[in-house]
Amino acid sequence: MQVTGTVLTTRRVDAYHALTVVAPGIAERYRPGHFVSVAVGGAQTSMITRRALTVHDVKPDYGGTVELVFTVRGPGTAWLAERRARDTLDLVGPLGRPFPLPRDPVHCVLVGAEYGSAVLFPVADALMERGCRVDFLLGGASADRVFGAMRARRMAETTTLTTEDGSLGLRGKVTDALPSVIADTRADAVYACGPMETLRAVTAVAIEFDIPVQVAVEESMACGIGVCMTCVIPVIGDDGATRMVRACAEGPVFRGERVRFEDVGTIPFDALGAPGGGARHAG
Amino acid sequence: MPVDMRTFLAHVELANPITTAAGCAASGRELAQFFDLHRLGALATRSITMAPRAGRPTPRMAETPSGMLNAVGLQGPGIDAFLERELPWLAQRGIRTIVSIGGGTVAEYSELARRLADAPGVTALEVNLSCPNIEDRGRVFAREGSAAAEVIASVRSIMRYDVPVVAKLAPDVADIVAVARACVDAGADALSMINNPLGMAIDTEALRPSLAAVTGGLSGPAILPIAVRCVWQVHAALPGVPLIGVGGVMTGADAFQLILAGACAVGVGTALFHDPYACLRIERELEDLLQARGFQRLADAVGLAHRPPGSAPRHLLVDSEESSP
Numbered sequence: 001m002q003v004t005g006t007v008l009t010t011r012r013v014d015a016y017h018a019l020t021v022v023a024p025g026i027a028e029r030y031r032p033g034h035f036v037s038v039a040v041g042g043a044q045t046s047m048i049t050r051r052a053l054t055v056h057d058v059k060p061d062y063g064g065t066v067e068l069v070f071t072v073r074g075p076g077t078a079w080l081a082e083r084r085a086r087d088t089l090d091l092v093g094p095l096g097r098p099f100p101l102p103r104d105p106v107h108c109v110l111v112g113a114e115y116g117s118a119v120l121f122p123v124a125d126a127l128m129e130r131g132c133r134v135d136f137l138l139g140g141a142s143a144d145r146v147f148g149a150m151r152a153r154r155m156a157e158t159t160t161l162t163t164e165d166g167s168l169g170l171r172g173k174v175t176d177a178l179p180s181v182i183a184d185t186r187a188d189a190v191y192a193c194g195p196m197e198t199l200r201a202v203t204a205v206a207i208e209f210d211i212p213v214q215v216a217v218e219e220s221m222a223c224g225i226g227v228c229m230t231c232v233i234p235v236i237g238d239d240g241a242t243r244m245v246r247a248c249a250e251g252p253v254f255r256g257e258r259v260r261f262e263d264v265g266t267i268p269f270d271a272l273g274a275p276g277g278g279a280r281h282a283g
Numbered sequence: 284m285p286v287d288m289r290t291f292l293a294h295v296e297l298a299n300p301i302t303t304a305a306g307c308a309a310s311g312r313e314l315a316q317f318f319d320l321h322r323l324g325a326l327a328t329r330s331i332t333m334a335p336r337a338g339r340p341t342p343r344m345a346e347t348p349s350g351m352l353n354a355v356g357l358q359g360p361g362i363d364a365f366l367e368r369e370l371p372w373l374a375q376r377g378i379r380t381i382v383s384i385g386g387g388t389v390a391e392y393s394e395l396a397r398r399l400a401d402a403p404g405v406t407a408l409e410v411n412l413s414c415p416n417i418e419d420r421g422r423v424f425a426r427e428g429s430a431a432a433e434v435i436a437s438v439r440s441i442m443r444y445d446v447p448v449v450a451k452l453a454p455d456v457a458d459i460v461a462v463a464r465a466c467v468d469a470g471a472d473a474l475s476m477i478n479n480p481l482g483m484a485i486d487t488e489a490l491r492p493s494l495a496a497v498t499g500g501l502s503g504p505a506i507l508p509i510a511v512r513c514v515w516q517v518h519a520a521l522p523g524v525p526l527i528g529v530g531g532v533m534t535g536a537d538a539f540q541l542i543l544a545g546a547c548a549v550g551v552g553t554a555l556f557h558d559p560y561a562c563l564r565i566e567r568e569l570e571d572l573l574q575a576r577g578f579q580r581l582a583d584a585v586g587l588a589h590r591p592p593g594s595a596p597r598h599l600l601v602d603s604e605e606s607s608p
Contacts, residue, residue, distance in 0.1 A: 001317070002317070039558075046348050047346060048503045048533075048553060048557050049344070049346050049557070090558075092559060220342065222351060222353075222556045223557075225317075226309055227308055227556065228353070228556045229329075229343070229355045230343040230344035230353060231341075232338065232341060232343070232358065244338060265340055265341050265342075266340045267340050273359075
């Protein structure tokens with residue numbers, strides 16, 4: 001649904017920005033893993049594609065608020081970063097398919113890189129409500145790019161932090177620390193969000209340990225609602241066939257082992273409808 | 284008094300002139316989560332091809348000033364899956380559907396028409412002529428009147444007489460009127476314009492083209508003036524041919540421009556990416572604009588900007604002299 005939300009508060013979280021927006025209908029329907037899309041630039045803008053944003057927190061205050069986390073990457077997100085309390089935002093959401101949650105109280109490792117960590121906090125809340133044990137593994141290039149370390153420490157059984165420059169926690173990437181975290185916590189499942197390369201490596205580790213892994217991908221989108229067909233990635237379906245599926249509509253959450261990370265940005269030759277299948281000529 | 288928004292695509296009546304633009308509403312179900320699709324004048328499908336198509340590699344999209352480039356490459360399920368799943372879903376709900384088709388040869392377009400000829404739920408058939416012709420070194424059909432006409436003539440001969448065949452024209456051609464005329468002479472019942480003009484953007488960080496496919500179709504408000512120009516020229520040359528104006532429509536005023544230029548229906552595309560409710564909003568805004576200017580019927584505004592300077596707008600005289608029945 002579409003909501004004109006009022007910005008309640010804005011804050012900087014290290015290298016990232018967070019906006020809390022009053023958006024009752026969206027907050028009510030939100031499940032962990034959903035995202036929202038926001039129009040940027042105001043009414044007379046020349047920026048016509050929406051920005052897909054991660055939901056970090058949902059609260060029942062004022063009829064329902066959502067906290068959105070993003071980093072400034074271009075003029076659209078720069079405009080968002082300039083929003084102040086009482087400004088209005090055009091939001092559509094909640095969008096996408098949420099994370100599936102286990103029925104039993106199992107041990108879960110939540111792996112987040114950069115601001116991809118933000119989406120894991122609502123997941124952690126939902127898992128803990130079900131009696132699951134939650135352990136966080138968060139990382140980034142440097143200390144100011146590790147999102148949510150404090151909150152993770154308060155919530156989780158254990159929290160492991162990694163930075164590539166060694167300014168916080170272990171030196172290296174989240175995937176360097178993941179095998180020992182899985183072993184130490186005797187994890188039954190992995191939940192991950194972050195750049196494609198991180199998700200590829202997280203999935204590889206989970207497969208090695210033979211435990212299920214759910215990943216939320218960050219793919220650039222124009223519409224967020226499944227009509228523009230620009231956010232596609234190659235994913236293996238239940239029938240074993242690879243299809244180019246929309247990260248916004250069929251995702252953003254996928255079973256990690258189903259995503260063909262090595263082939264993201266290409267059309268694999270064996271994908272359904274790949275060139276060479278007799279239809280190469282049209283369009 | 285509400286404005287009579289009905290319009291005709293050849294002999295097919297649409298409750299209002301606003302349709303989705305081909306390729307901008309996926310299978311229809313995506314938009315149905317937001318509003319009742321019956322409120323559209325018609326829904327245009329993505330261009331259906333014979334075989335399933337995976338489309339182009341990503342990145343497929345780049346935002347540009349007041350627009351975007353896309354190189355999706357007609358990703359779609361192919362005609363079999365379309366007839367099995369997508370069209371019946373629309374037909375069962377009674378949603379007016381303009382089915383768009385795309386092919387690489389005249390034979391492929393003809394085969395698609397053959398498959399669709401007996402399918403229930405096809406309100407009109409739109410022929411996407413902006414596909415590379417593999418029998419002519421990949422030059423798109425829409426570039427040349429004779430190639431476009433060959434496709435249209437073949438499709439027209441196959442489709443049932445009561446299903447209008449609409450030719451979708453490209454703007455980047457030397458003479459759009461010549462291509463339009465060739466299509467009409469070949470039997471097109473209506474014309475739709477414009478498809479995306481080709482554009483390109485370069486990522487100044489990566490120092491490479493922004494799109495994996497290098498070039499892509501430009502859409503959004505940046506191309507509205509091109510659409511208005513094309514509709515104007517074609518309506519001036521072929522005033523009796525129904526035109527669907529498409530290209531960068533974001534507001535009711537944008538749609539009104541196309542109608543005044545000669546379109547009797549208006550396709551909304553990229554606006555849907557920005558606002559899923561765009562079609563309903565644009566229809567409402569258009570109706571308000573017509574009402575504010577004293578129009579009783581949308582049909583009275585079609586092509587009205589072509590009247591010579593200084594002449595009175597006829598519709599206003601008619602409604603003051605003649606009382607309604």
